[in-house]
Amino acid sequence: MKKSVFIGALAATMVVAGAGFAATLDDVKARGELLCGSSTGLTGFGTPDAAGNWTGFDVDLCRAIAAAVLGDATKVKFVPLTGETRFTALQSGEVDLLSRNSTWTMSRDTELALDFVAVNYYDGQGFMVKKDLGVSSAKELDGATICIQTGTTTELNLADFFKQNNISYQPVNVADDNEAQAQYVAGACDAYTTDASGLAASRATLPDAENHVILPEIISKEPLGPVVRHGDSNWGDIVRWTYYALLIAEEKGITSANVEEVASTSADEEVKRLLGVSGDMGVKIGLDNAAFKNAIAAVGNYGEIFARNIGEGTSINLARGLNALWTQGGLQYAPPFR
Amino acid sequence: MTMATAAPNTGFQLSMLIYDTRYRAISLQLFVLLLVIAAFWWLGSNLQANLEAKGRPLSFDFLWSRAGYDIGQTFIPYTNDSTHFRAMLVGLVNTLVLAVFGCLFATVIGVVVVPLYEMTPAPNAFKLTDEMIASGTEPAASMILGGTVAITNRGTYIPGFLFERGFSAGWMTTLAIFLVIGGSLAAHLTLNARARRVQEDTGVRPVTWWQSLLVLFVPLGLLLWALGFHLDIPQPPSRFNFEGGVVLQNPFVAMLVALSLYTGAFIAEIVRAGILAVSSGQTEAAYALGLRPNRTMNLVILPQALRVIIPPLISQFLNLTKNTSLGIAASYADLRGTLGGITLNQTGREVEAMLLMMLIYLSISLIISALMNVYNRSVQLKER
Numbered sequence: 001m002k003k004s005v006f007i008g009a010l011a012a013t014m015v016v017a018g019a020g021f022a023a024t025l026d027d028v029k030a031r032g033e034l035l036c037g038s039s040t041g042l043t044g045f046g047t048p049d050a051a052g053n054w055t056g057f058d059v060d061l062c063r064a065i066a067a068a069v070l071g072d073a074t075k076v077k078f079v080p081l082t083g084e085t086r087f088t089a090l091q092s093g094e095v096d097l098l099s100r101n102s103t104w105t106m107s108r109d110t111e112l113a114l115d116f117v118a119v120n121y122y123d124g125q126g127f128m129v130k131k132d133l134g135v136s137s138a139k140e141l142d143g144a145t146i147c148i149q150t151g152t153t154t155e156l157n158l159a160d161f162f163k164q165n166n167i168s169y170q171p172v173n174v175a176d177d178n179e180a181q182a183q184y185v186a187g188a189c190d191a192y193t194t195d196a197s198g199l200a201a202s203r204a205t206l207p208d209a210e211n212h213v214i215l216p217e218i219i220s221k222e223p224l225g226p227v228v229r230h231g232d233s234n235w236g237d238i239v240r241w242t243y244y245a246l247l248i249a250e251e252k253g254i255t256s257a258n259v260e261e262v263a264s265t266s267a268d269e270e271v272k273r274l275l276g277v278s279g280d281m282g283v284k285i286g287l288d289n290a291a292f293k294n295a296i297a298a299v300g301n302y303g304e305i306f307a308r309n310i311g312e313g314t315s316i317n318l319a320r321g322l323n324a325l326w327t328q329g330g331l332q333y334a335p336p337f338r
Numbered sequence: 339m340t341m342a343t344a345a346p347n348t349g350f351q352l353s354m355l356i357y358d359t360r361y362r363a364i365s366l367q368l369f370v371l372l373l374v375i376a377a378f379w380w381l382g383s384n385l386q387a388n389l390e391a392k393g394r395p396l397s398f399d400f401l402w403s404r405a406g407y408d409i410g411q412t413f414i415p416y417t418n419d420s421t422h423f424r425a426m427l428v429g430l431v432n433t434l435v436l437a438v439f440g441c442l443f444a445t446v447i448g449v450v451v452v453p454l455y456e457m458t459p460a461p462n463a464f465k466l467t468d469e470m471i472a473s474g475t476e477p478a479a480s481m482i483l484g485g486t487v488a489i490t491n492r493g494t495y496i497p498g499f500l501f502e503r504g505f506s507a508g509w510m511t512t513l514a515i516f517l518v519i520g521g522s523l524a525a526h527l528t529l530n531a532r533a534r535r536v537q538e539d540t541g542v543r544p545v546t547w548w549q550s551l552l553v554l555f556v557p558l559g560l561l562l563w564a565l566g567f568h569l570d571i572p573q574p575p576s577r578f579n580f581e582g583g584v585v586l587q588n589p590f591v592a593m594l595v596a597l598s599l600y601t602g603a604f605i606a607e608i609v610r611a612g613i614l615a616v617s618s619g620q621t622e623a624a625y626a627l628g629l630r631p632n633r634t635m636n637l638v639i640l641p642q643a644l645r646v647i648i649p650p651l652i653s654q655f656l657n658l659t660k661n662t663s664l665g666i667a668a669s670y671a672d673l674r675g676t677l678g679g680i681t682l683n684q685t686g687r688e689v690e691a692m693l694l695m696m697l698i699y700l701s702i703s704l705i706i707s708a709l710m711n712v713y714n715r716s717v718q719l720k721e722r
Contacts, residue, residue, distance in 0.1 A: 151683030
């Protein structure tokens with residue numbers, strides 16, 4: 001009797017757990033809110049203001065997905081996660097997706113049972129140093145003390161880079177970007193290393209930004225993108241194609257301002273499919289046909305998101321570079337919306 | 339009537355497991371033990387099933403793969419080519435070193451120093467320490483003691499020991515030094531013992547201080563001279579950091595200072611309470627017998643106070659040991675920072691890493707409390 005109760009309880013737990021991992025879309029719809037794993041505060045990419053409103057490049061992707069799935073870009077709860085906690089939080093179902101500058105690597109994709117669905121920012125690891133140190137190349141950092149965020153790919157790249165160049169360094173491992181920046185400013189380390197975009201964001205928030213330089217070396221490839229749990233392909237498709245919809249919108253010149261107008265006037269069949277005027281692309285992945293139109297209307301196309309949060313003219317001042325559309329010599333390329 | 343209640347048992351009956359006080363305690367404990375085992379079995383099989391469902395069965399193979407990351411302060415040799423297991427050991431040693439020195443300093447602070455940090459919440463203590471140490475902005479900071487010790491915002495550089503003509507193996511040099519020091523101490527003790535015997539026999543204590551000085555310092559001095567001993571004084575940075583000498587990195591110093599001050603405050607209260615717990619009549623009685631104040635304290639008060647002090651002291655030591663896991667707040671790579679932080683993250687083996695950590699922390703705690711309990715028993719009231 002006792003045994004059967006145990007087995008019953010065990011089975012019930014497994015069913016609940018199994019269900020929790022299978023249909024993220026149903027969970028999100030039932031909850032009426034998207035749980036988005038976000039950074040603990042990286043200016044331009046994902047950071048809350050004094051009133052608790054999140055803004056940023058990665059944050060806007062979550063808003064776009066909320067708009068596509070729930071029809072309302074404000075129905076997102078941002079869960080701040082450090083480099084250490086992010087994947088565990090995603091795996092355990094604490095968040096529906098991770099949109100916080102996470103690098104796509106093979107072991108994360110396979111061993112960690114995660115799925116990287118797209119690359120929304122092509123990045124590489126760089127170094128920031130104080131100008132008066134007189135360092136002009138990362139290879140001159142022999143013997144330096146370097147601040148590094150734990151649990152990141154940059155931590156491993158750093159070890160590899162110094163080993164390959166036969167030079168040494170002293171690591172100062174810190175939990176997140178804020179802490180690293182504080183240590184760097186306090187002089188506890190000579191250099192701070194992370195993704196070049198993160199460095200630009202950090203530098204932008206320093207009161208004496210002109211006294212700090214980002215060294216020219218980019219020592220790694222860091223394709224950053226949204227991550228979902230492995231095993232829920234439908235949810236992965238939704239995230240992936242919402243992102244691609246934003247890219248296609250830029251390619252086709254659809255912005256948050258003109259989306260309604262384009263939807264009613266465009267003769268381009270791909271645009272009509274994208275905005276749900278013809279076909280049933282939304283319904284195919286369990287959403288509304290107007291899902292992608294809602295996403296674009298809520299946050300704008302990829303170019304708008306980039307320009308608003310991190311582009312030239314903002315305090316972060318990043319050029320499009322690799323992240324320009326493929327038509328403009330960049331790497332951002334969406335498969336056909338068909 | 340008495341005959342009836344005292345009637346002897348006719349034999350063992352199953353109901354006696356519940357109704358007979360002789361068996362009830364055991365049967366209840368057995369029952370609870372069974373429940374606990376069942377609960378653990380249930381948790382374990384649940385975990386196993388869920389991990390299998392996610393396609394990530396429990397495996398500790400990751401411990402033997404290359405770690406690939408660097409660690410700031412290591413007390414045992416480690417490079418990024420070492421295994422995750424090695425990284426775990428580095429973290430464990432870091433934790434233990436911090437815990438041992440922390441407990442030592444906390445006790446000294448608690449017993450000797452006025453509780454400065456009394457009732458300061460731990461995070462504030464860390465912040466204060468952090469600021470204390472991070473004062474100054476550049477690594478080339480203050481040199482003290484004639485330019486031999488450098489206190490910087492990255493670490494404290496103290497002179498190291500160097501030998502020009504050491505033995506071929508480093509450990510032989512160390513052994514030789516320890517042997518000489520041990521011999522000198524033994525000679526010194528022999529001298530003292532003889533002086534005491536002479537004093538007891540004749541009532542006059544012979545003058546031995548210069549002999550003691552000779553046997554204590556001359557052999558060691560000769561050995562050091564023979565080995566070509568000199569200090570390795572830290573040199574100001576040519577580029578980034580001080581070179582030479584021994585480095586006590588700030589994460590370690592910060593953790594040590596913060597933990598010892600924080601725990602020291604509690605220990606001070608415990609010691610105070612322990613001394614107050616001894617009735618003042620004891621002091622008065624000791625004075626009445628003509629004992630001086632410090633002998634009263636050492637011979638009468640403290641032995642009794644220790645009985646009150648030790649048990650709460652054990653939990654303070656345990657607390658301090660467990661608080662070392664706050665290391666990441668100061669960038670100190672303790673067990674939580676290596677195994678439970680970087681390794682856990684880079685390999686994605688949360689469950690395995692957490693299980694290992696629980697096991698290790700549990701073992702450390704049990705060892706500490708076992709040792710302290712042995713000591714506690716030795717100071718308890720002996721009932722003869």
